[in-house]
Amino acid sequence: MTESAIHACGLTKRFGALVAVNAVNLDVPRACVYGFLGPNGSGKSTTIRMLCGLLTPSGGEIEVLGLRMPQQAEQLKRRIGYMTQKFSLFDDLSVRQNLEFLATVQGLTRQQEKGRVDDLLRRYRLDDRQDQLAGTLSGGQKQRLALAGAIVHAPELLFLDEPTSAVDPESRRDFWEKLFELADEGTTILVSTHYMDEAERCHRLAILDNGNLVADGTPSELTATLAGRTFLVRSASPRHAKATLASLSDVLSVAQIGNELRVLMRESGASAEALRACLGQAGTSGEVEGTPPNLEDVFVVATRAHGARAEQPA
Amino acid sequence: MNPRRLWAIMVKELRQLRRDRVTLTMILAMPIMQLVLFGYAINLNLRHLPAAVADQAQTAGSRAAIQDMLASGVIELRATVQSPQQLTDLLRQGRISVGIAVPTDFERRKLDGREAIQVMVDGSDNVVQAAAAQLAQYPLDPPDDFHARAEQPVSVVGFYNPQRRSPVNIVPGLVGVILTMTMVLFTAVAIVRETERGNMELLITTPVSRTELMLGKVLPYAAIGLLQTSLVLLLGVWLFQVPIRGHLGDVYIAASLLILANLSLGLLISTRAKSQFQAMQMTFFVFLPSILLSGFMFPYDGMPRPAQWLSELLPLTHFMRLVRGIMLRGATLGDLWPDGMALLAFIAVMLTLAIRLFHKRLD
Numbered sequence A: 001m002t003e004s005a006i007h008a009c010g011l012t013k014r015f016g017a018l019v020a021v022n023a024v025n026l027d028v029p030r031a032c033v034y035g036f037l038g039p040n041g042s043g044k045s046t047t048i049r050m051l052c053g054l055l056t057p058s059g060g061e062i063e064v065l066g067l068r069m070p071q072q073a074e075q076l077k078r079r080i081g082y083m084t085q086k087f088s089l090f091d092d093l094s095v096r097q098n099l100e101f102l103a104t105v106q107g108l109t110r111q112q113e114k115g116r117v118d119d120l121l122r123r124y125r126l127d128d129r130q131d132q133l134a135g136t137l138s139g140g141q142k143q144r145l146a147l148a149g150a151i152v153h154a155p156e157l158l159f160l161d162e163p164t165s166a167v168d169p170e171s172r173r174d175f176w177e178k179l180f181e182l183a184d185e186g187t188t189i190l191v192s193t194h195y196m197d198e199a200e201r202c203h204r205l206a207i208l209d210n211g212n213l214v215a216d217g218t219p220s221e222l223t224a225t226l227a228g229r230t231f232l233v234r235s236a237s238p239r240h241a242k243a244t245l246a247s248l249s250d251v252l253s254v255a256q257i258g259n260e261l262r263v264l265m266r267e268s269g270a271s272a273e274a275l276r277a278c279l280g281q282a283g284t285s286g287e288v289e290g291t292p293p294n295l296e297d298v299f300v301v302a303t304r305a306h307g308a309r310a311e312q313p314a
Numbered sequence B: 001m002n003p004r005r006l007w008a009i010m011v012k013e014l015r016q017l018r019r020d021r022v023t024l025t026m027i028l029a030m031p032i033m034q035l036v037l038f039g040y041a042i043n044l045n046l047r048h049l050p051a052a053v054a055d056q057a058q059t060a061g062s063r064a065a066i067q068d069m070l071a072s073g074v075i076e077l078r079a080t081v082q083s084p085q086q087l088t089d090l091l092r093q094g095r096i097s098v099g100i101a102v103p104t105d106f107e108r109r110k111l112d113g114r115e116a117i118q119v120m121v122d123g124s125d126n127v128v129q130a131a132a133a134q135l136a137q138y139p140l141d142p143p144d145d146f147h148a149r150a151e152q153p154v155s156v157v158g159f160y161n162p163q164r165r166s167p168v169n170i171v172p173g174l175v176g177v178i179l180t181m182t183m184v185l186f187t188a189v190a191i192v193r194e195t196e197r198g199n200m201e202l203l204i205t206t207p208v209s210r211t212e213l214m215l216g217k218v219l220p221y222a223a224i225g226l227l228q229t230s231l232v233l234l235l236g237v238w239l240f241q242v243p244i245r246g247h248l249g250d251v252y253i254a255a256s257l258l259i260l261a262n263l264s265l266g267l268l269i270s271t272r273a274k275s276q277f278q279a280m281q282m283t284f285f286v287f288l289p290s291i292l293l294s295g296f297m298f299p300y301d302g303m304p305r306p307a308q309w310l311s312e313l314l315p316l317t318h319f320m321r322l323v324r325g326i327m328l329r330g331a332t333l334g335d336l337w338p339d340g341m342a343l344l345a346f347i348a349v350m351l352t353l354a355i356r357l358f359h360k361r362l363d
Helices: A044-051 A095-105 A110-123 A139-150 A169-184 A196-201 A219-224 A238-246 A272-281 A295-311 B003-019 B021-041 B060-071 B084-093 B106-112 B126-137 B146-151 B166-197 B199-203 B210-240 B248-272 B276-293 B305-313 B315-329 B337-357
Strands: A006-015 A018-028 A033-037 A059-064 A067-069 A080-083 A157-161 A188-193 A204-209 A212-217 A230-235 A251-257 A260-265 A286-290 B049-055 B075-080 B098-102 B118-121
Touching: A006 A044, A018 A044, A018 A059, A018 A204, A033 A044, A033 A169, A033 A196, A044 A059, A044 A157, A044 A188, A080 A139, A095 A110, A095 A139, A095 B003, A110 A139, A139 A157, A139 A169, A169 A188, A169 A196, A188 A196, A196 A295, A204 A219, A204 A295, A212 A219, A212 A295, A219 A295, A230 A238, A230 A272, A238 A251, A238 A260, A238 A272, A251 A295, A260 A272, A260 A295, A272 A286, B003 B021, B003 B210, B021 B166, B021 B210, B049 B060, B049 B084, B060 B075, B060 B098, B060 B106, B084 B098, B084 B118, B166 B199, B166 B210, B166 B248, B166 B276, B166 B315, B210 B248, B210 B337, B248 B276, B248 B315, B248 B337, B276 B305, B276 B315, B305 B315, B315 B337
Parallel strands: A018 A212, A033 A188, A033 A204, A080 A157, A157 A188, B049 B075, B049 B098
Antiparallel strands: A006 A018, A006 A059, A059 A067, A204 A212, A230 A260, A230 A286, A251 A260, B098 B118
């Protein structure tokens, strides 16, 4: 099958007067890790919940694994896995009991169940903790257990809602290794995050802001659009330089990183010369050099541009 | 419905319950505590009320009349005083509940057919007042006196509980009260807790059906309800010699009906409540009328019409009639079929509403 795993068109969700998700178009290819990048409240969770049939959309069309949502949600539930933002396994059951319960509920036979649970415990390094209560596990262990629980029935499509928001960097790296392993086996993975470094690892990603999809593509496609617009400024007095540069109309954002300033400029007026001139006028010297754009820059541009567009009619 | 999935949910529920010490204690301690409290402490049939006498007549007749009253056992003589004034003082101080005043012209009044003895009662407690009222029923003279015959034309004979022991009346009803208290709350909280902890979001993305989920959560509690029933019956028979005159099987069928009615009510509450605390509040909203209007504490026949209508809507009312009928009067379920049907209807309505209102969605 070459069709996409998820196809959504004009997807909208309103809660009363609040528009949580606004006319989002999505196309997620199979067997890829697709990221949702956006700040809290940008509509990531709401979109994921609509895609797996937990929420009814206010408008738009969704097709997931060839099934129309939310009408065919029950059929879909056998084929997807969902890892919630908050740990949602049972704190007062042991690791093994949790997995066994989910295996049975997902319709595995008794014979399949034993093998699958043992396999998952080994694979996610939980075999030495199998009789421990889930509630007493560490953050990283809980997260591995939650992932094991979400894939106990080997789903074709896996939804992960901010899976790494409560774990240390080591566990995060480890967790992403597991995700790529699953993608290699053919699982399509849709993962939401607000970490730039995680977004960079995705095969493709969509940036959400205030319920709007403001950019999508592969990370390199997205950063390529900003080529030549990002600069590093080294200055003896970075705070002063920052204030000066931020007042330039062609500068979109200035962020201090240690002693350096990372400057993002408008497409029309992007030049290192303009920055140097500005610093000179203010009496601060500084070295300016071009630097390759990253996803954070993409994020800033995408959300700024959209904010400006939204403010115009008002 | 898939029996393996249903079983998995039930096993999960029992495993969680095993680790929940507070709930476990509640399941076992509550019936025992209530039984002992209601059985021993709450005694609506008062005896040994403290009393004082002011006999100003001091005739053979007046002394005999007072002896008759004391012999009833309802009052116990604590003091003998000189004047009715002293009696009211004692009453006000709370040292006696009943004062008996015999005026100097006792014999004359008796002949005239006027009230010859005054019984003063501490009316601040209704139950005491009712008990003391019995005293007024005692004939003042030997039975050949025509006044006495005229005053006591009707004799009351208590059937089924001739010694008027409260536990006999209370224990069967207590089965129902305990089941109402625990069953509604347990199910309501069991589901809301799952929502609060986020487990529900996981469960509803699995292929589990609404019916599997609801039945799987409710059936373990039904078993617990039957356990509680047995505990109360056992203690009732052992501690208070409560009779079971009808079939024990009928008692359990009636209890099962009440358990299912309460569980379906609990489910309905759980579909509406947003937090465990809300579920608890809603439970009390049902619990209080159940205690007051079901006939457990106050007789149904004494209630005003609207209260009676409300009472008919409560499952506990019907159970109360069933269980008292079966245990105390030796009735069969067949004799009491309207109440059985009422419970079945209640279960059907509540369960349908609960399953309809429970959505496998978050909105």
